[in-house]
Amino acid sequence: MIRRSLFAVLAGLVLTGGIVTSLAGVAAQDATPAAEPFKVGFVYVGPVGDLGWTYAHDQGRLALEEGFPGIETGFQENVPENPADAERVIRQFAQDGFDVIFTTSFGYMDPTINVAQDFPDTTFIHISGFKTADNVGTGFGKIEEPRFVSGQVAGAMTETNQIGYVAAFPIPEVIRGINAFTLGVREVNPEATVQVVWTNTWFDPAKERAAAEALLDGGADVIAQHQDTAGPQQAAEDRGLYSVGYNADMASLAPDAVLTSAIWNWGPFYSDVVQQVMDGAWESSQYWGSWQDGVVDMAPVAEFVPEEIRAAAAEEVARFKSGEETIYTIFTGPLLDQSGEERVAAGQAMTDEELLSMDWFVEGVDGDIPT
Amino acid sequence: MSNRLTGSPAHRLRLERVPSPSRGATALVTVLSFALALLAGGIVLALAGENPIAVYLAMVKGAFGDRNGVAEVLVKTTPLLLTGLGVAVAFRMQLWNIGAEGQLYWGAIFATGVGLFVLPAAPGWVLVPAMIAAGLLGGGLWGLIPGALRAWFGASEIITSLMLNYVAILFSEYLVHGPWRDPGAFGFPGTPPLPAAGWLPNLGTTRIHLGLLFGLIAALLLWIMLRRTRWGYEIGVMGENPRAALYAGMPTKRTILLVMALSGALAGLAGMSEVAGIGHQLQRNLSPGYGYAAIIVAWLGRLHPFGAVLVAFLLAALTVGGDQLQMNLGLPAAIAPMLQGAILFFLLGGEVLTRYRLTRVIG
Numbered sequence: 001m002i003r004r005s006l007f008a009v010l011a012g013l014v015l016t017g018g019i020v021t022s023l024a025g026v027a028a029q030d031a032t033p034a035a036e037p038f039k040v041g042f043v044y045v046g047p048v049g050d051l052g053w054t055y056a057h058d059q060g061r062l063a064l065e066e067g068f069p070g071i072e073t074g075f076q077e078n079v080p081e082n083p084a085d086a087e088r089v090i091r092q093f094a095q096d097g098f099d100v101i102f103t104t105s106f107g108y109m110d111p112t113i114n115v116a117q118d119f120p121d122t123t124f125i126h127i128s129g130f131k132t133a134d135n136v137g138t139g140f141g142k143i144e145e146p147r148f149v150s151g152q153v154a155g156a157m158t159e160t161n162q163i164g165y166v167a168a169f170p171i172p173e174v175i176r177g178i179n180a181f182t183l184g185v186r187e188v189n190p191e192a193t194v195q196v197v198w199t200n201t202w203f204d205p206a207k208e209r210a211a212a213e214a215l216l217d218g219g220a221d222v223i224a225q226h227q228d229t230a231g232p233q234q235a236a237e238d239r240g241l242y243s244v245g246y247n248a249d250m251a252s253l254a255p256d257a258v259l260t261s262a263i264w265n266w267g268p269f270y271s272d273v274v275q276q277v278m279d280g281a282w283e284s285s286q287y288w289g290s291w292q293d294g295v296v297d298m299a300p301v302a303e304f305v306p307e308e309i310r311a312a313a314a315e316e317v318a319r320f321k322s323g324e325e326t327i328y329t330i331f332t333g334p335l336l337d338q339s340g341e342e343r344v345a346a347g348q349a350m351t352d353e354e355l356l357s358m359d360w361f362v363e364g365v366d367g368d369i370p371t
Numbered sequence: 372m373s374n375r376l377t378g379s380p381a382h383r384l385r386l387e388r389v390p391s392p393s394r395g396a397t398a399l400v401t402v403l404s405f406a407l408a409l410l411a412g413g414i415v416l417a418l419a420g421e422n423p424i425a426v427y428l429a430m431v432k433g434a435f436g437d438r439n440g441v442a443e444v445l446v447k448t449t450p451l452l453l454t455g456l457g458v459a460v461a462f463r464m465q466l467w468n469i470g471a472e473g474q475l476y477w478g479a480i481f482a483t484g485v486g487l488f489v490l491p492a493a494p495g496w497v498l499v500p501a502m503i504a505a506g507l508l509g510g511g512l513w514g515l516i517p518g519a520l521r522a523w524f525g526a527s528e529i530i531t532s533l534m535l536n537y538v539a540i541l542f543s544e545y546l547v548h549g550p551w552r553d554p555g556a557f558g559f560p561g562t563p564p565l566p567a568a569g570w571l572p573n574l575g576t577t578r579i580h581l582g583l584l585f586g587l588i589a590a591l592l593l594w595i596m597l598r599r600t601r602w603g604y605e606i607g608v609m610g611e612n613p614r615a616a617l618y619a620g621m622p623t624k625r626t627i628l629l630v631m632a633l634s635g636a637l638a639g640l641a642g643m644s645e646v647a648g649i650g651h652q653l654q655r656n657l658s659p660g661y662g663y664a665a666i667i668v669a670w671l672g673r674l675h676p677f678g679a680v681l682v683a684f685l686l687a688a689l690t691v692g693g694d695q696l697q698m699n700l701g702l703p704a705a706i707a708p709m710l711q712g713a714i715l716f717f718l719l720g721g722e723v724l725t726r727y728r729l730t731r732v733i734g
Contacts, residue, residue: 072701074695074698075698076697076698076701076704077704078704080656081654082650082654082656082659083649084659085659086646087578088443088578090437090441091443092433092691092694092695092698093698094438094444095440096699103596106559118576130557169558169559169560171557359558368548369558
């Protein structure tokens with residue numbers, strides 16, 4: 001009986017498949033080859049509505065559409081950071097004739113490199129990674145600069161002198177962010193410490209919220225974060241405490257909690273890349289833009305923050321925007337690690353290489369880097 | 372023989388098993404279910420302002436329109452097929468192994484362990500067979516646990532195999548975050564790459580790898596086993612009528628253990644072929660739920676090995692074709708899984724209607 005019904009299923013599926021395929025054949029004949037527009041593809045790790053990381057990239061995509069009316073853009077949300085799915089999606093974009101493909105999460109690094117080998121005429125930009133090829137460049141920004149200033153605001157606002165930090169993965173990008181934030185906190189408030197909890201997620205609102213609640217239970221009264229969701233912000237909002245947003249201005253999601261947010265502004269970078277590729281002038285490089293370049297920024301400090309703190313922050317923002325201060329001035333010695341040992345001598349600035357492979361916490365961070 | 376699914380006296384409706392559905396009726400219902408699914412999906416697409424026919428054509432074109440599409444469909448078929456076969460063989464004996472996901476992870480863990488730590492310098496002709504054996508063993512042992520609990524203690528394998536999935540996935544996460552983490556990856560979770568000798572060869576420049584052949588061979592062997600061997604016959608009898616099997620003196624406990632081990636081993640092979648054929652390392656999110664999709668593969672394939680081949684291929688095509696919806700048509704990402712869900716819903720619903728008929732009970 002099983003065999004018989006199986007045969008029937010087979011026959012049915014083959015039949016339906018046959019009909020659909022022949023329809024496709026007809027459609028393919030109808031299609032006339034027209035001049036292909038310039039196409040730009042985006043691979044996203046989360047949904048565009050996350051009001052976080054992916055939202056910020058999608059704002060960049062929309063800025064492209066506005067700046068280059070002739071181009072077409074496409075994107076795929078929620079692409080898992082596993083080789084099976086990520087590589088398939090990236091490959092599909094390349095196969096479909098996309099000219100520039102932005103892959104916007106760290107875990108897409110190897111899949112991007114793999115696909116790029118097979119599509120030498122396509123330009124790939126991997127966000128936040130470190131591997132390049134002739135047709136693969138990287139792009140990132142010095143988000144540590146606004147993180148540092150947001151740390152100063154947090155340090156001025158905390159009453160318990162405990163600030164919680166919901167951290168994503170223990171990779172240099174995240175560690176650097178925690179360190180820059182902590183240096184900002186301690187510059188205005190040497191008594192305060194920053195407590196770190198790892199979630200090993202980029203996008204898991206429930207888990208990230210739970211981590212924030214654990215930190216708040218432990219006595220923290222300001223929450224900062226690295227993930228792509230507003231879960232930690234809402235945890236702070238519900239407790240009537242403060243938070244520092246990341247990726248996009250999160251004030252609309254937790255209006256009474258968010259002091260400010262360190263934010264991304266991808267439009268200018270994306271536009272530069274697309275313009276260069278169109279002109280045939282693009283060459284593989286590792287772009288690491290600063291606040292002065294405009295790829296990172298800080299959202300306005302909330303109105304409920306006392307006037308003198310807001311004024312101090314505004315002055316600091318101006319110094320970064322003018323280039324007077326940079327990530328290198330933040331990471332200038334003397335810098336001590338958690339054990340009090342001096343890691344960077346007085347007056348010495350850390351190099352790009354040291355920053356990009358940072359694997360230690362500065363003094364004032366309360367937490368471990370899993371090894 | 373009747374099977375009361377709706378027993379409330381107020382309704383007096385019941386599903387009655389059709390003794391032997393006709394071939395024609397089954398085919399008709401399958402085609403109709405598929406058409407209904409497309410129609411239902413089409414309504415949603417039309418509400419979203421899209422031309423349903425154009426969307427469906429784009430999906431077919433995405434899956435079969437070029438060499439890359441077809442190759443990616445076959446890449447996706449591989450783990451669905453192997454896990455689906457494993458689930459099917461257990462379901463044949465009415466052993467409800469929901470643990471293919473965890474068994475897949477253990478196969479991947481064992482195979483990675485062999486590649487990275489046991490035989491890192493071995494040549495390919497040693498390493499690949501060793502990793503295959505390790506994958507089978509890892510999955511098989513993990514399948515044996517719920518098998519043993521069922522055979523000796525009568526514990527429901529549905530619950531135990533399901534719960535063990537979480538244990539397996541969390542253990543794998545522990546390894547890639549902790550002791551097995553690649554020191555060169557700047558703290559990002561994932562093991563170092565496997566030695567290249569252990570990578571499964573690819574077909575040409577596509578990502579199709581030897582794992583597909585494993586799946587097809589496994590389907591053939593299972594088919595022969597179920598049809599031609601005494602053991603295959605016993606599995607069928609024990610599933611359909613355990614009491615008769617008992618009277619006939621069939622070794623039920625031993626068969627439960629063997630079937631669960633075989634079921635797990637096939638899922639383990641899926642895990643091995645995902646790390647050795649695709650990722651070349653063990654990492655987080657190894658499986659986006661192949662072990663659960665395997666239940667659909669087994670069930671829609673009527674627990675027949677060749678049915679599993681067909682359904683695994685179809686599901687893979689739905690996934691690959693579904694990529695087109697957002698990528699090129701700009702539809703919300705949720706539409707693809709929604710369409711997939713609608714198709715599965717109608718196919719499974721149609722299946723019930725071919726096997727059972729609804730009757731009104733008088734009095």
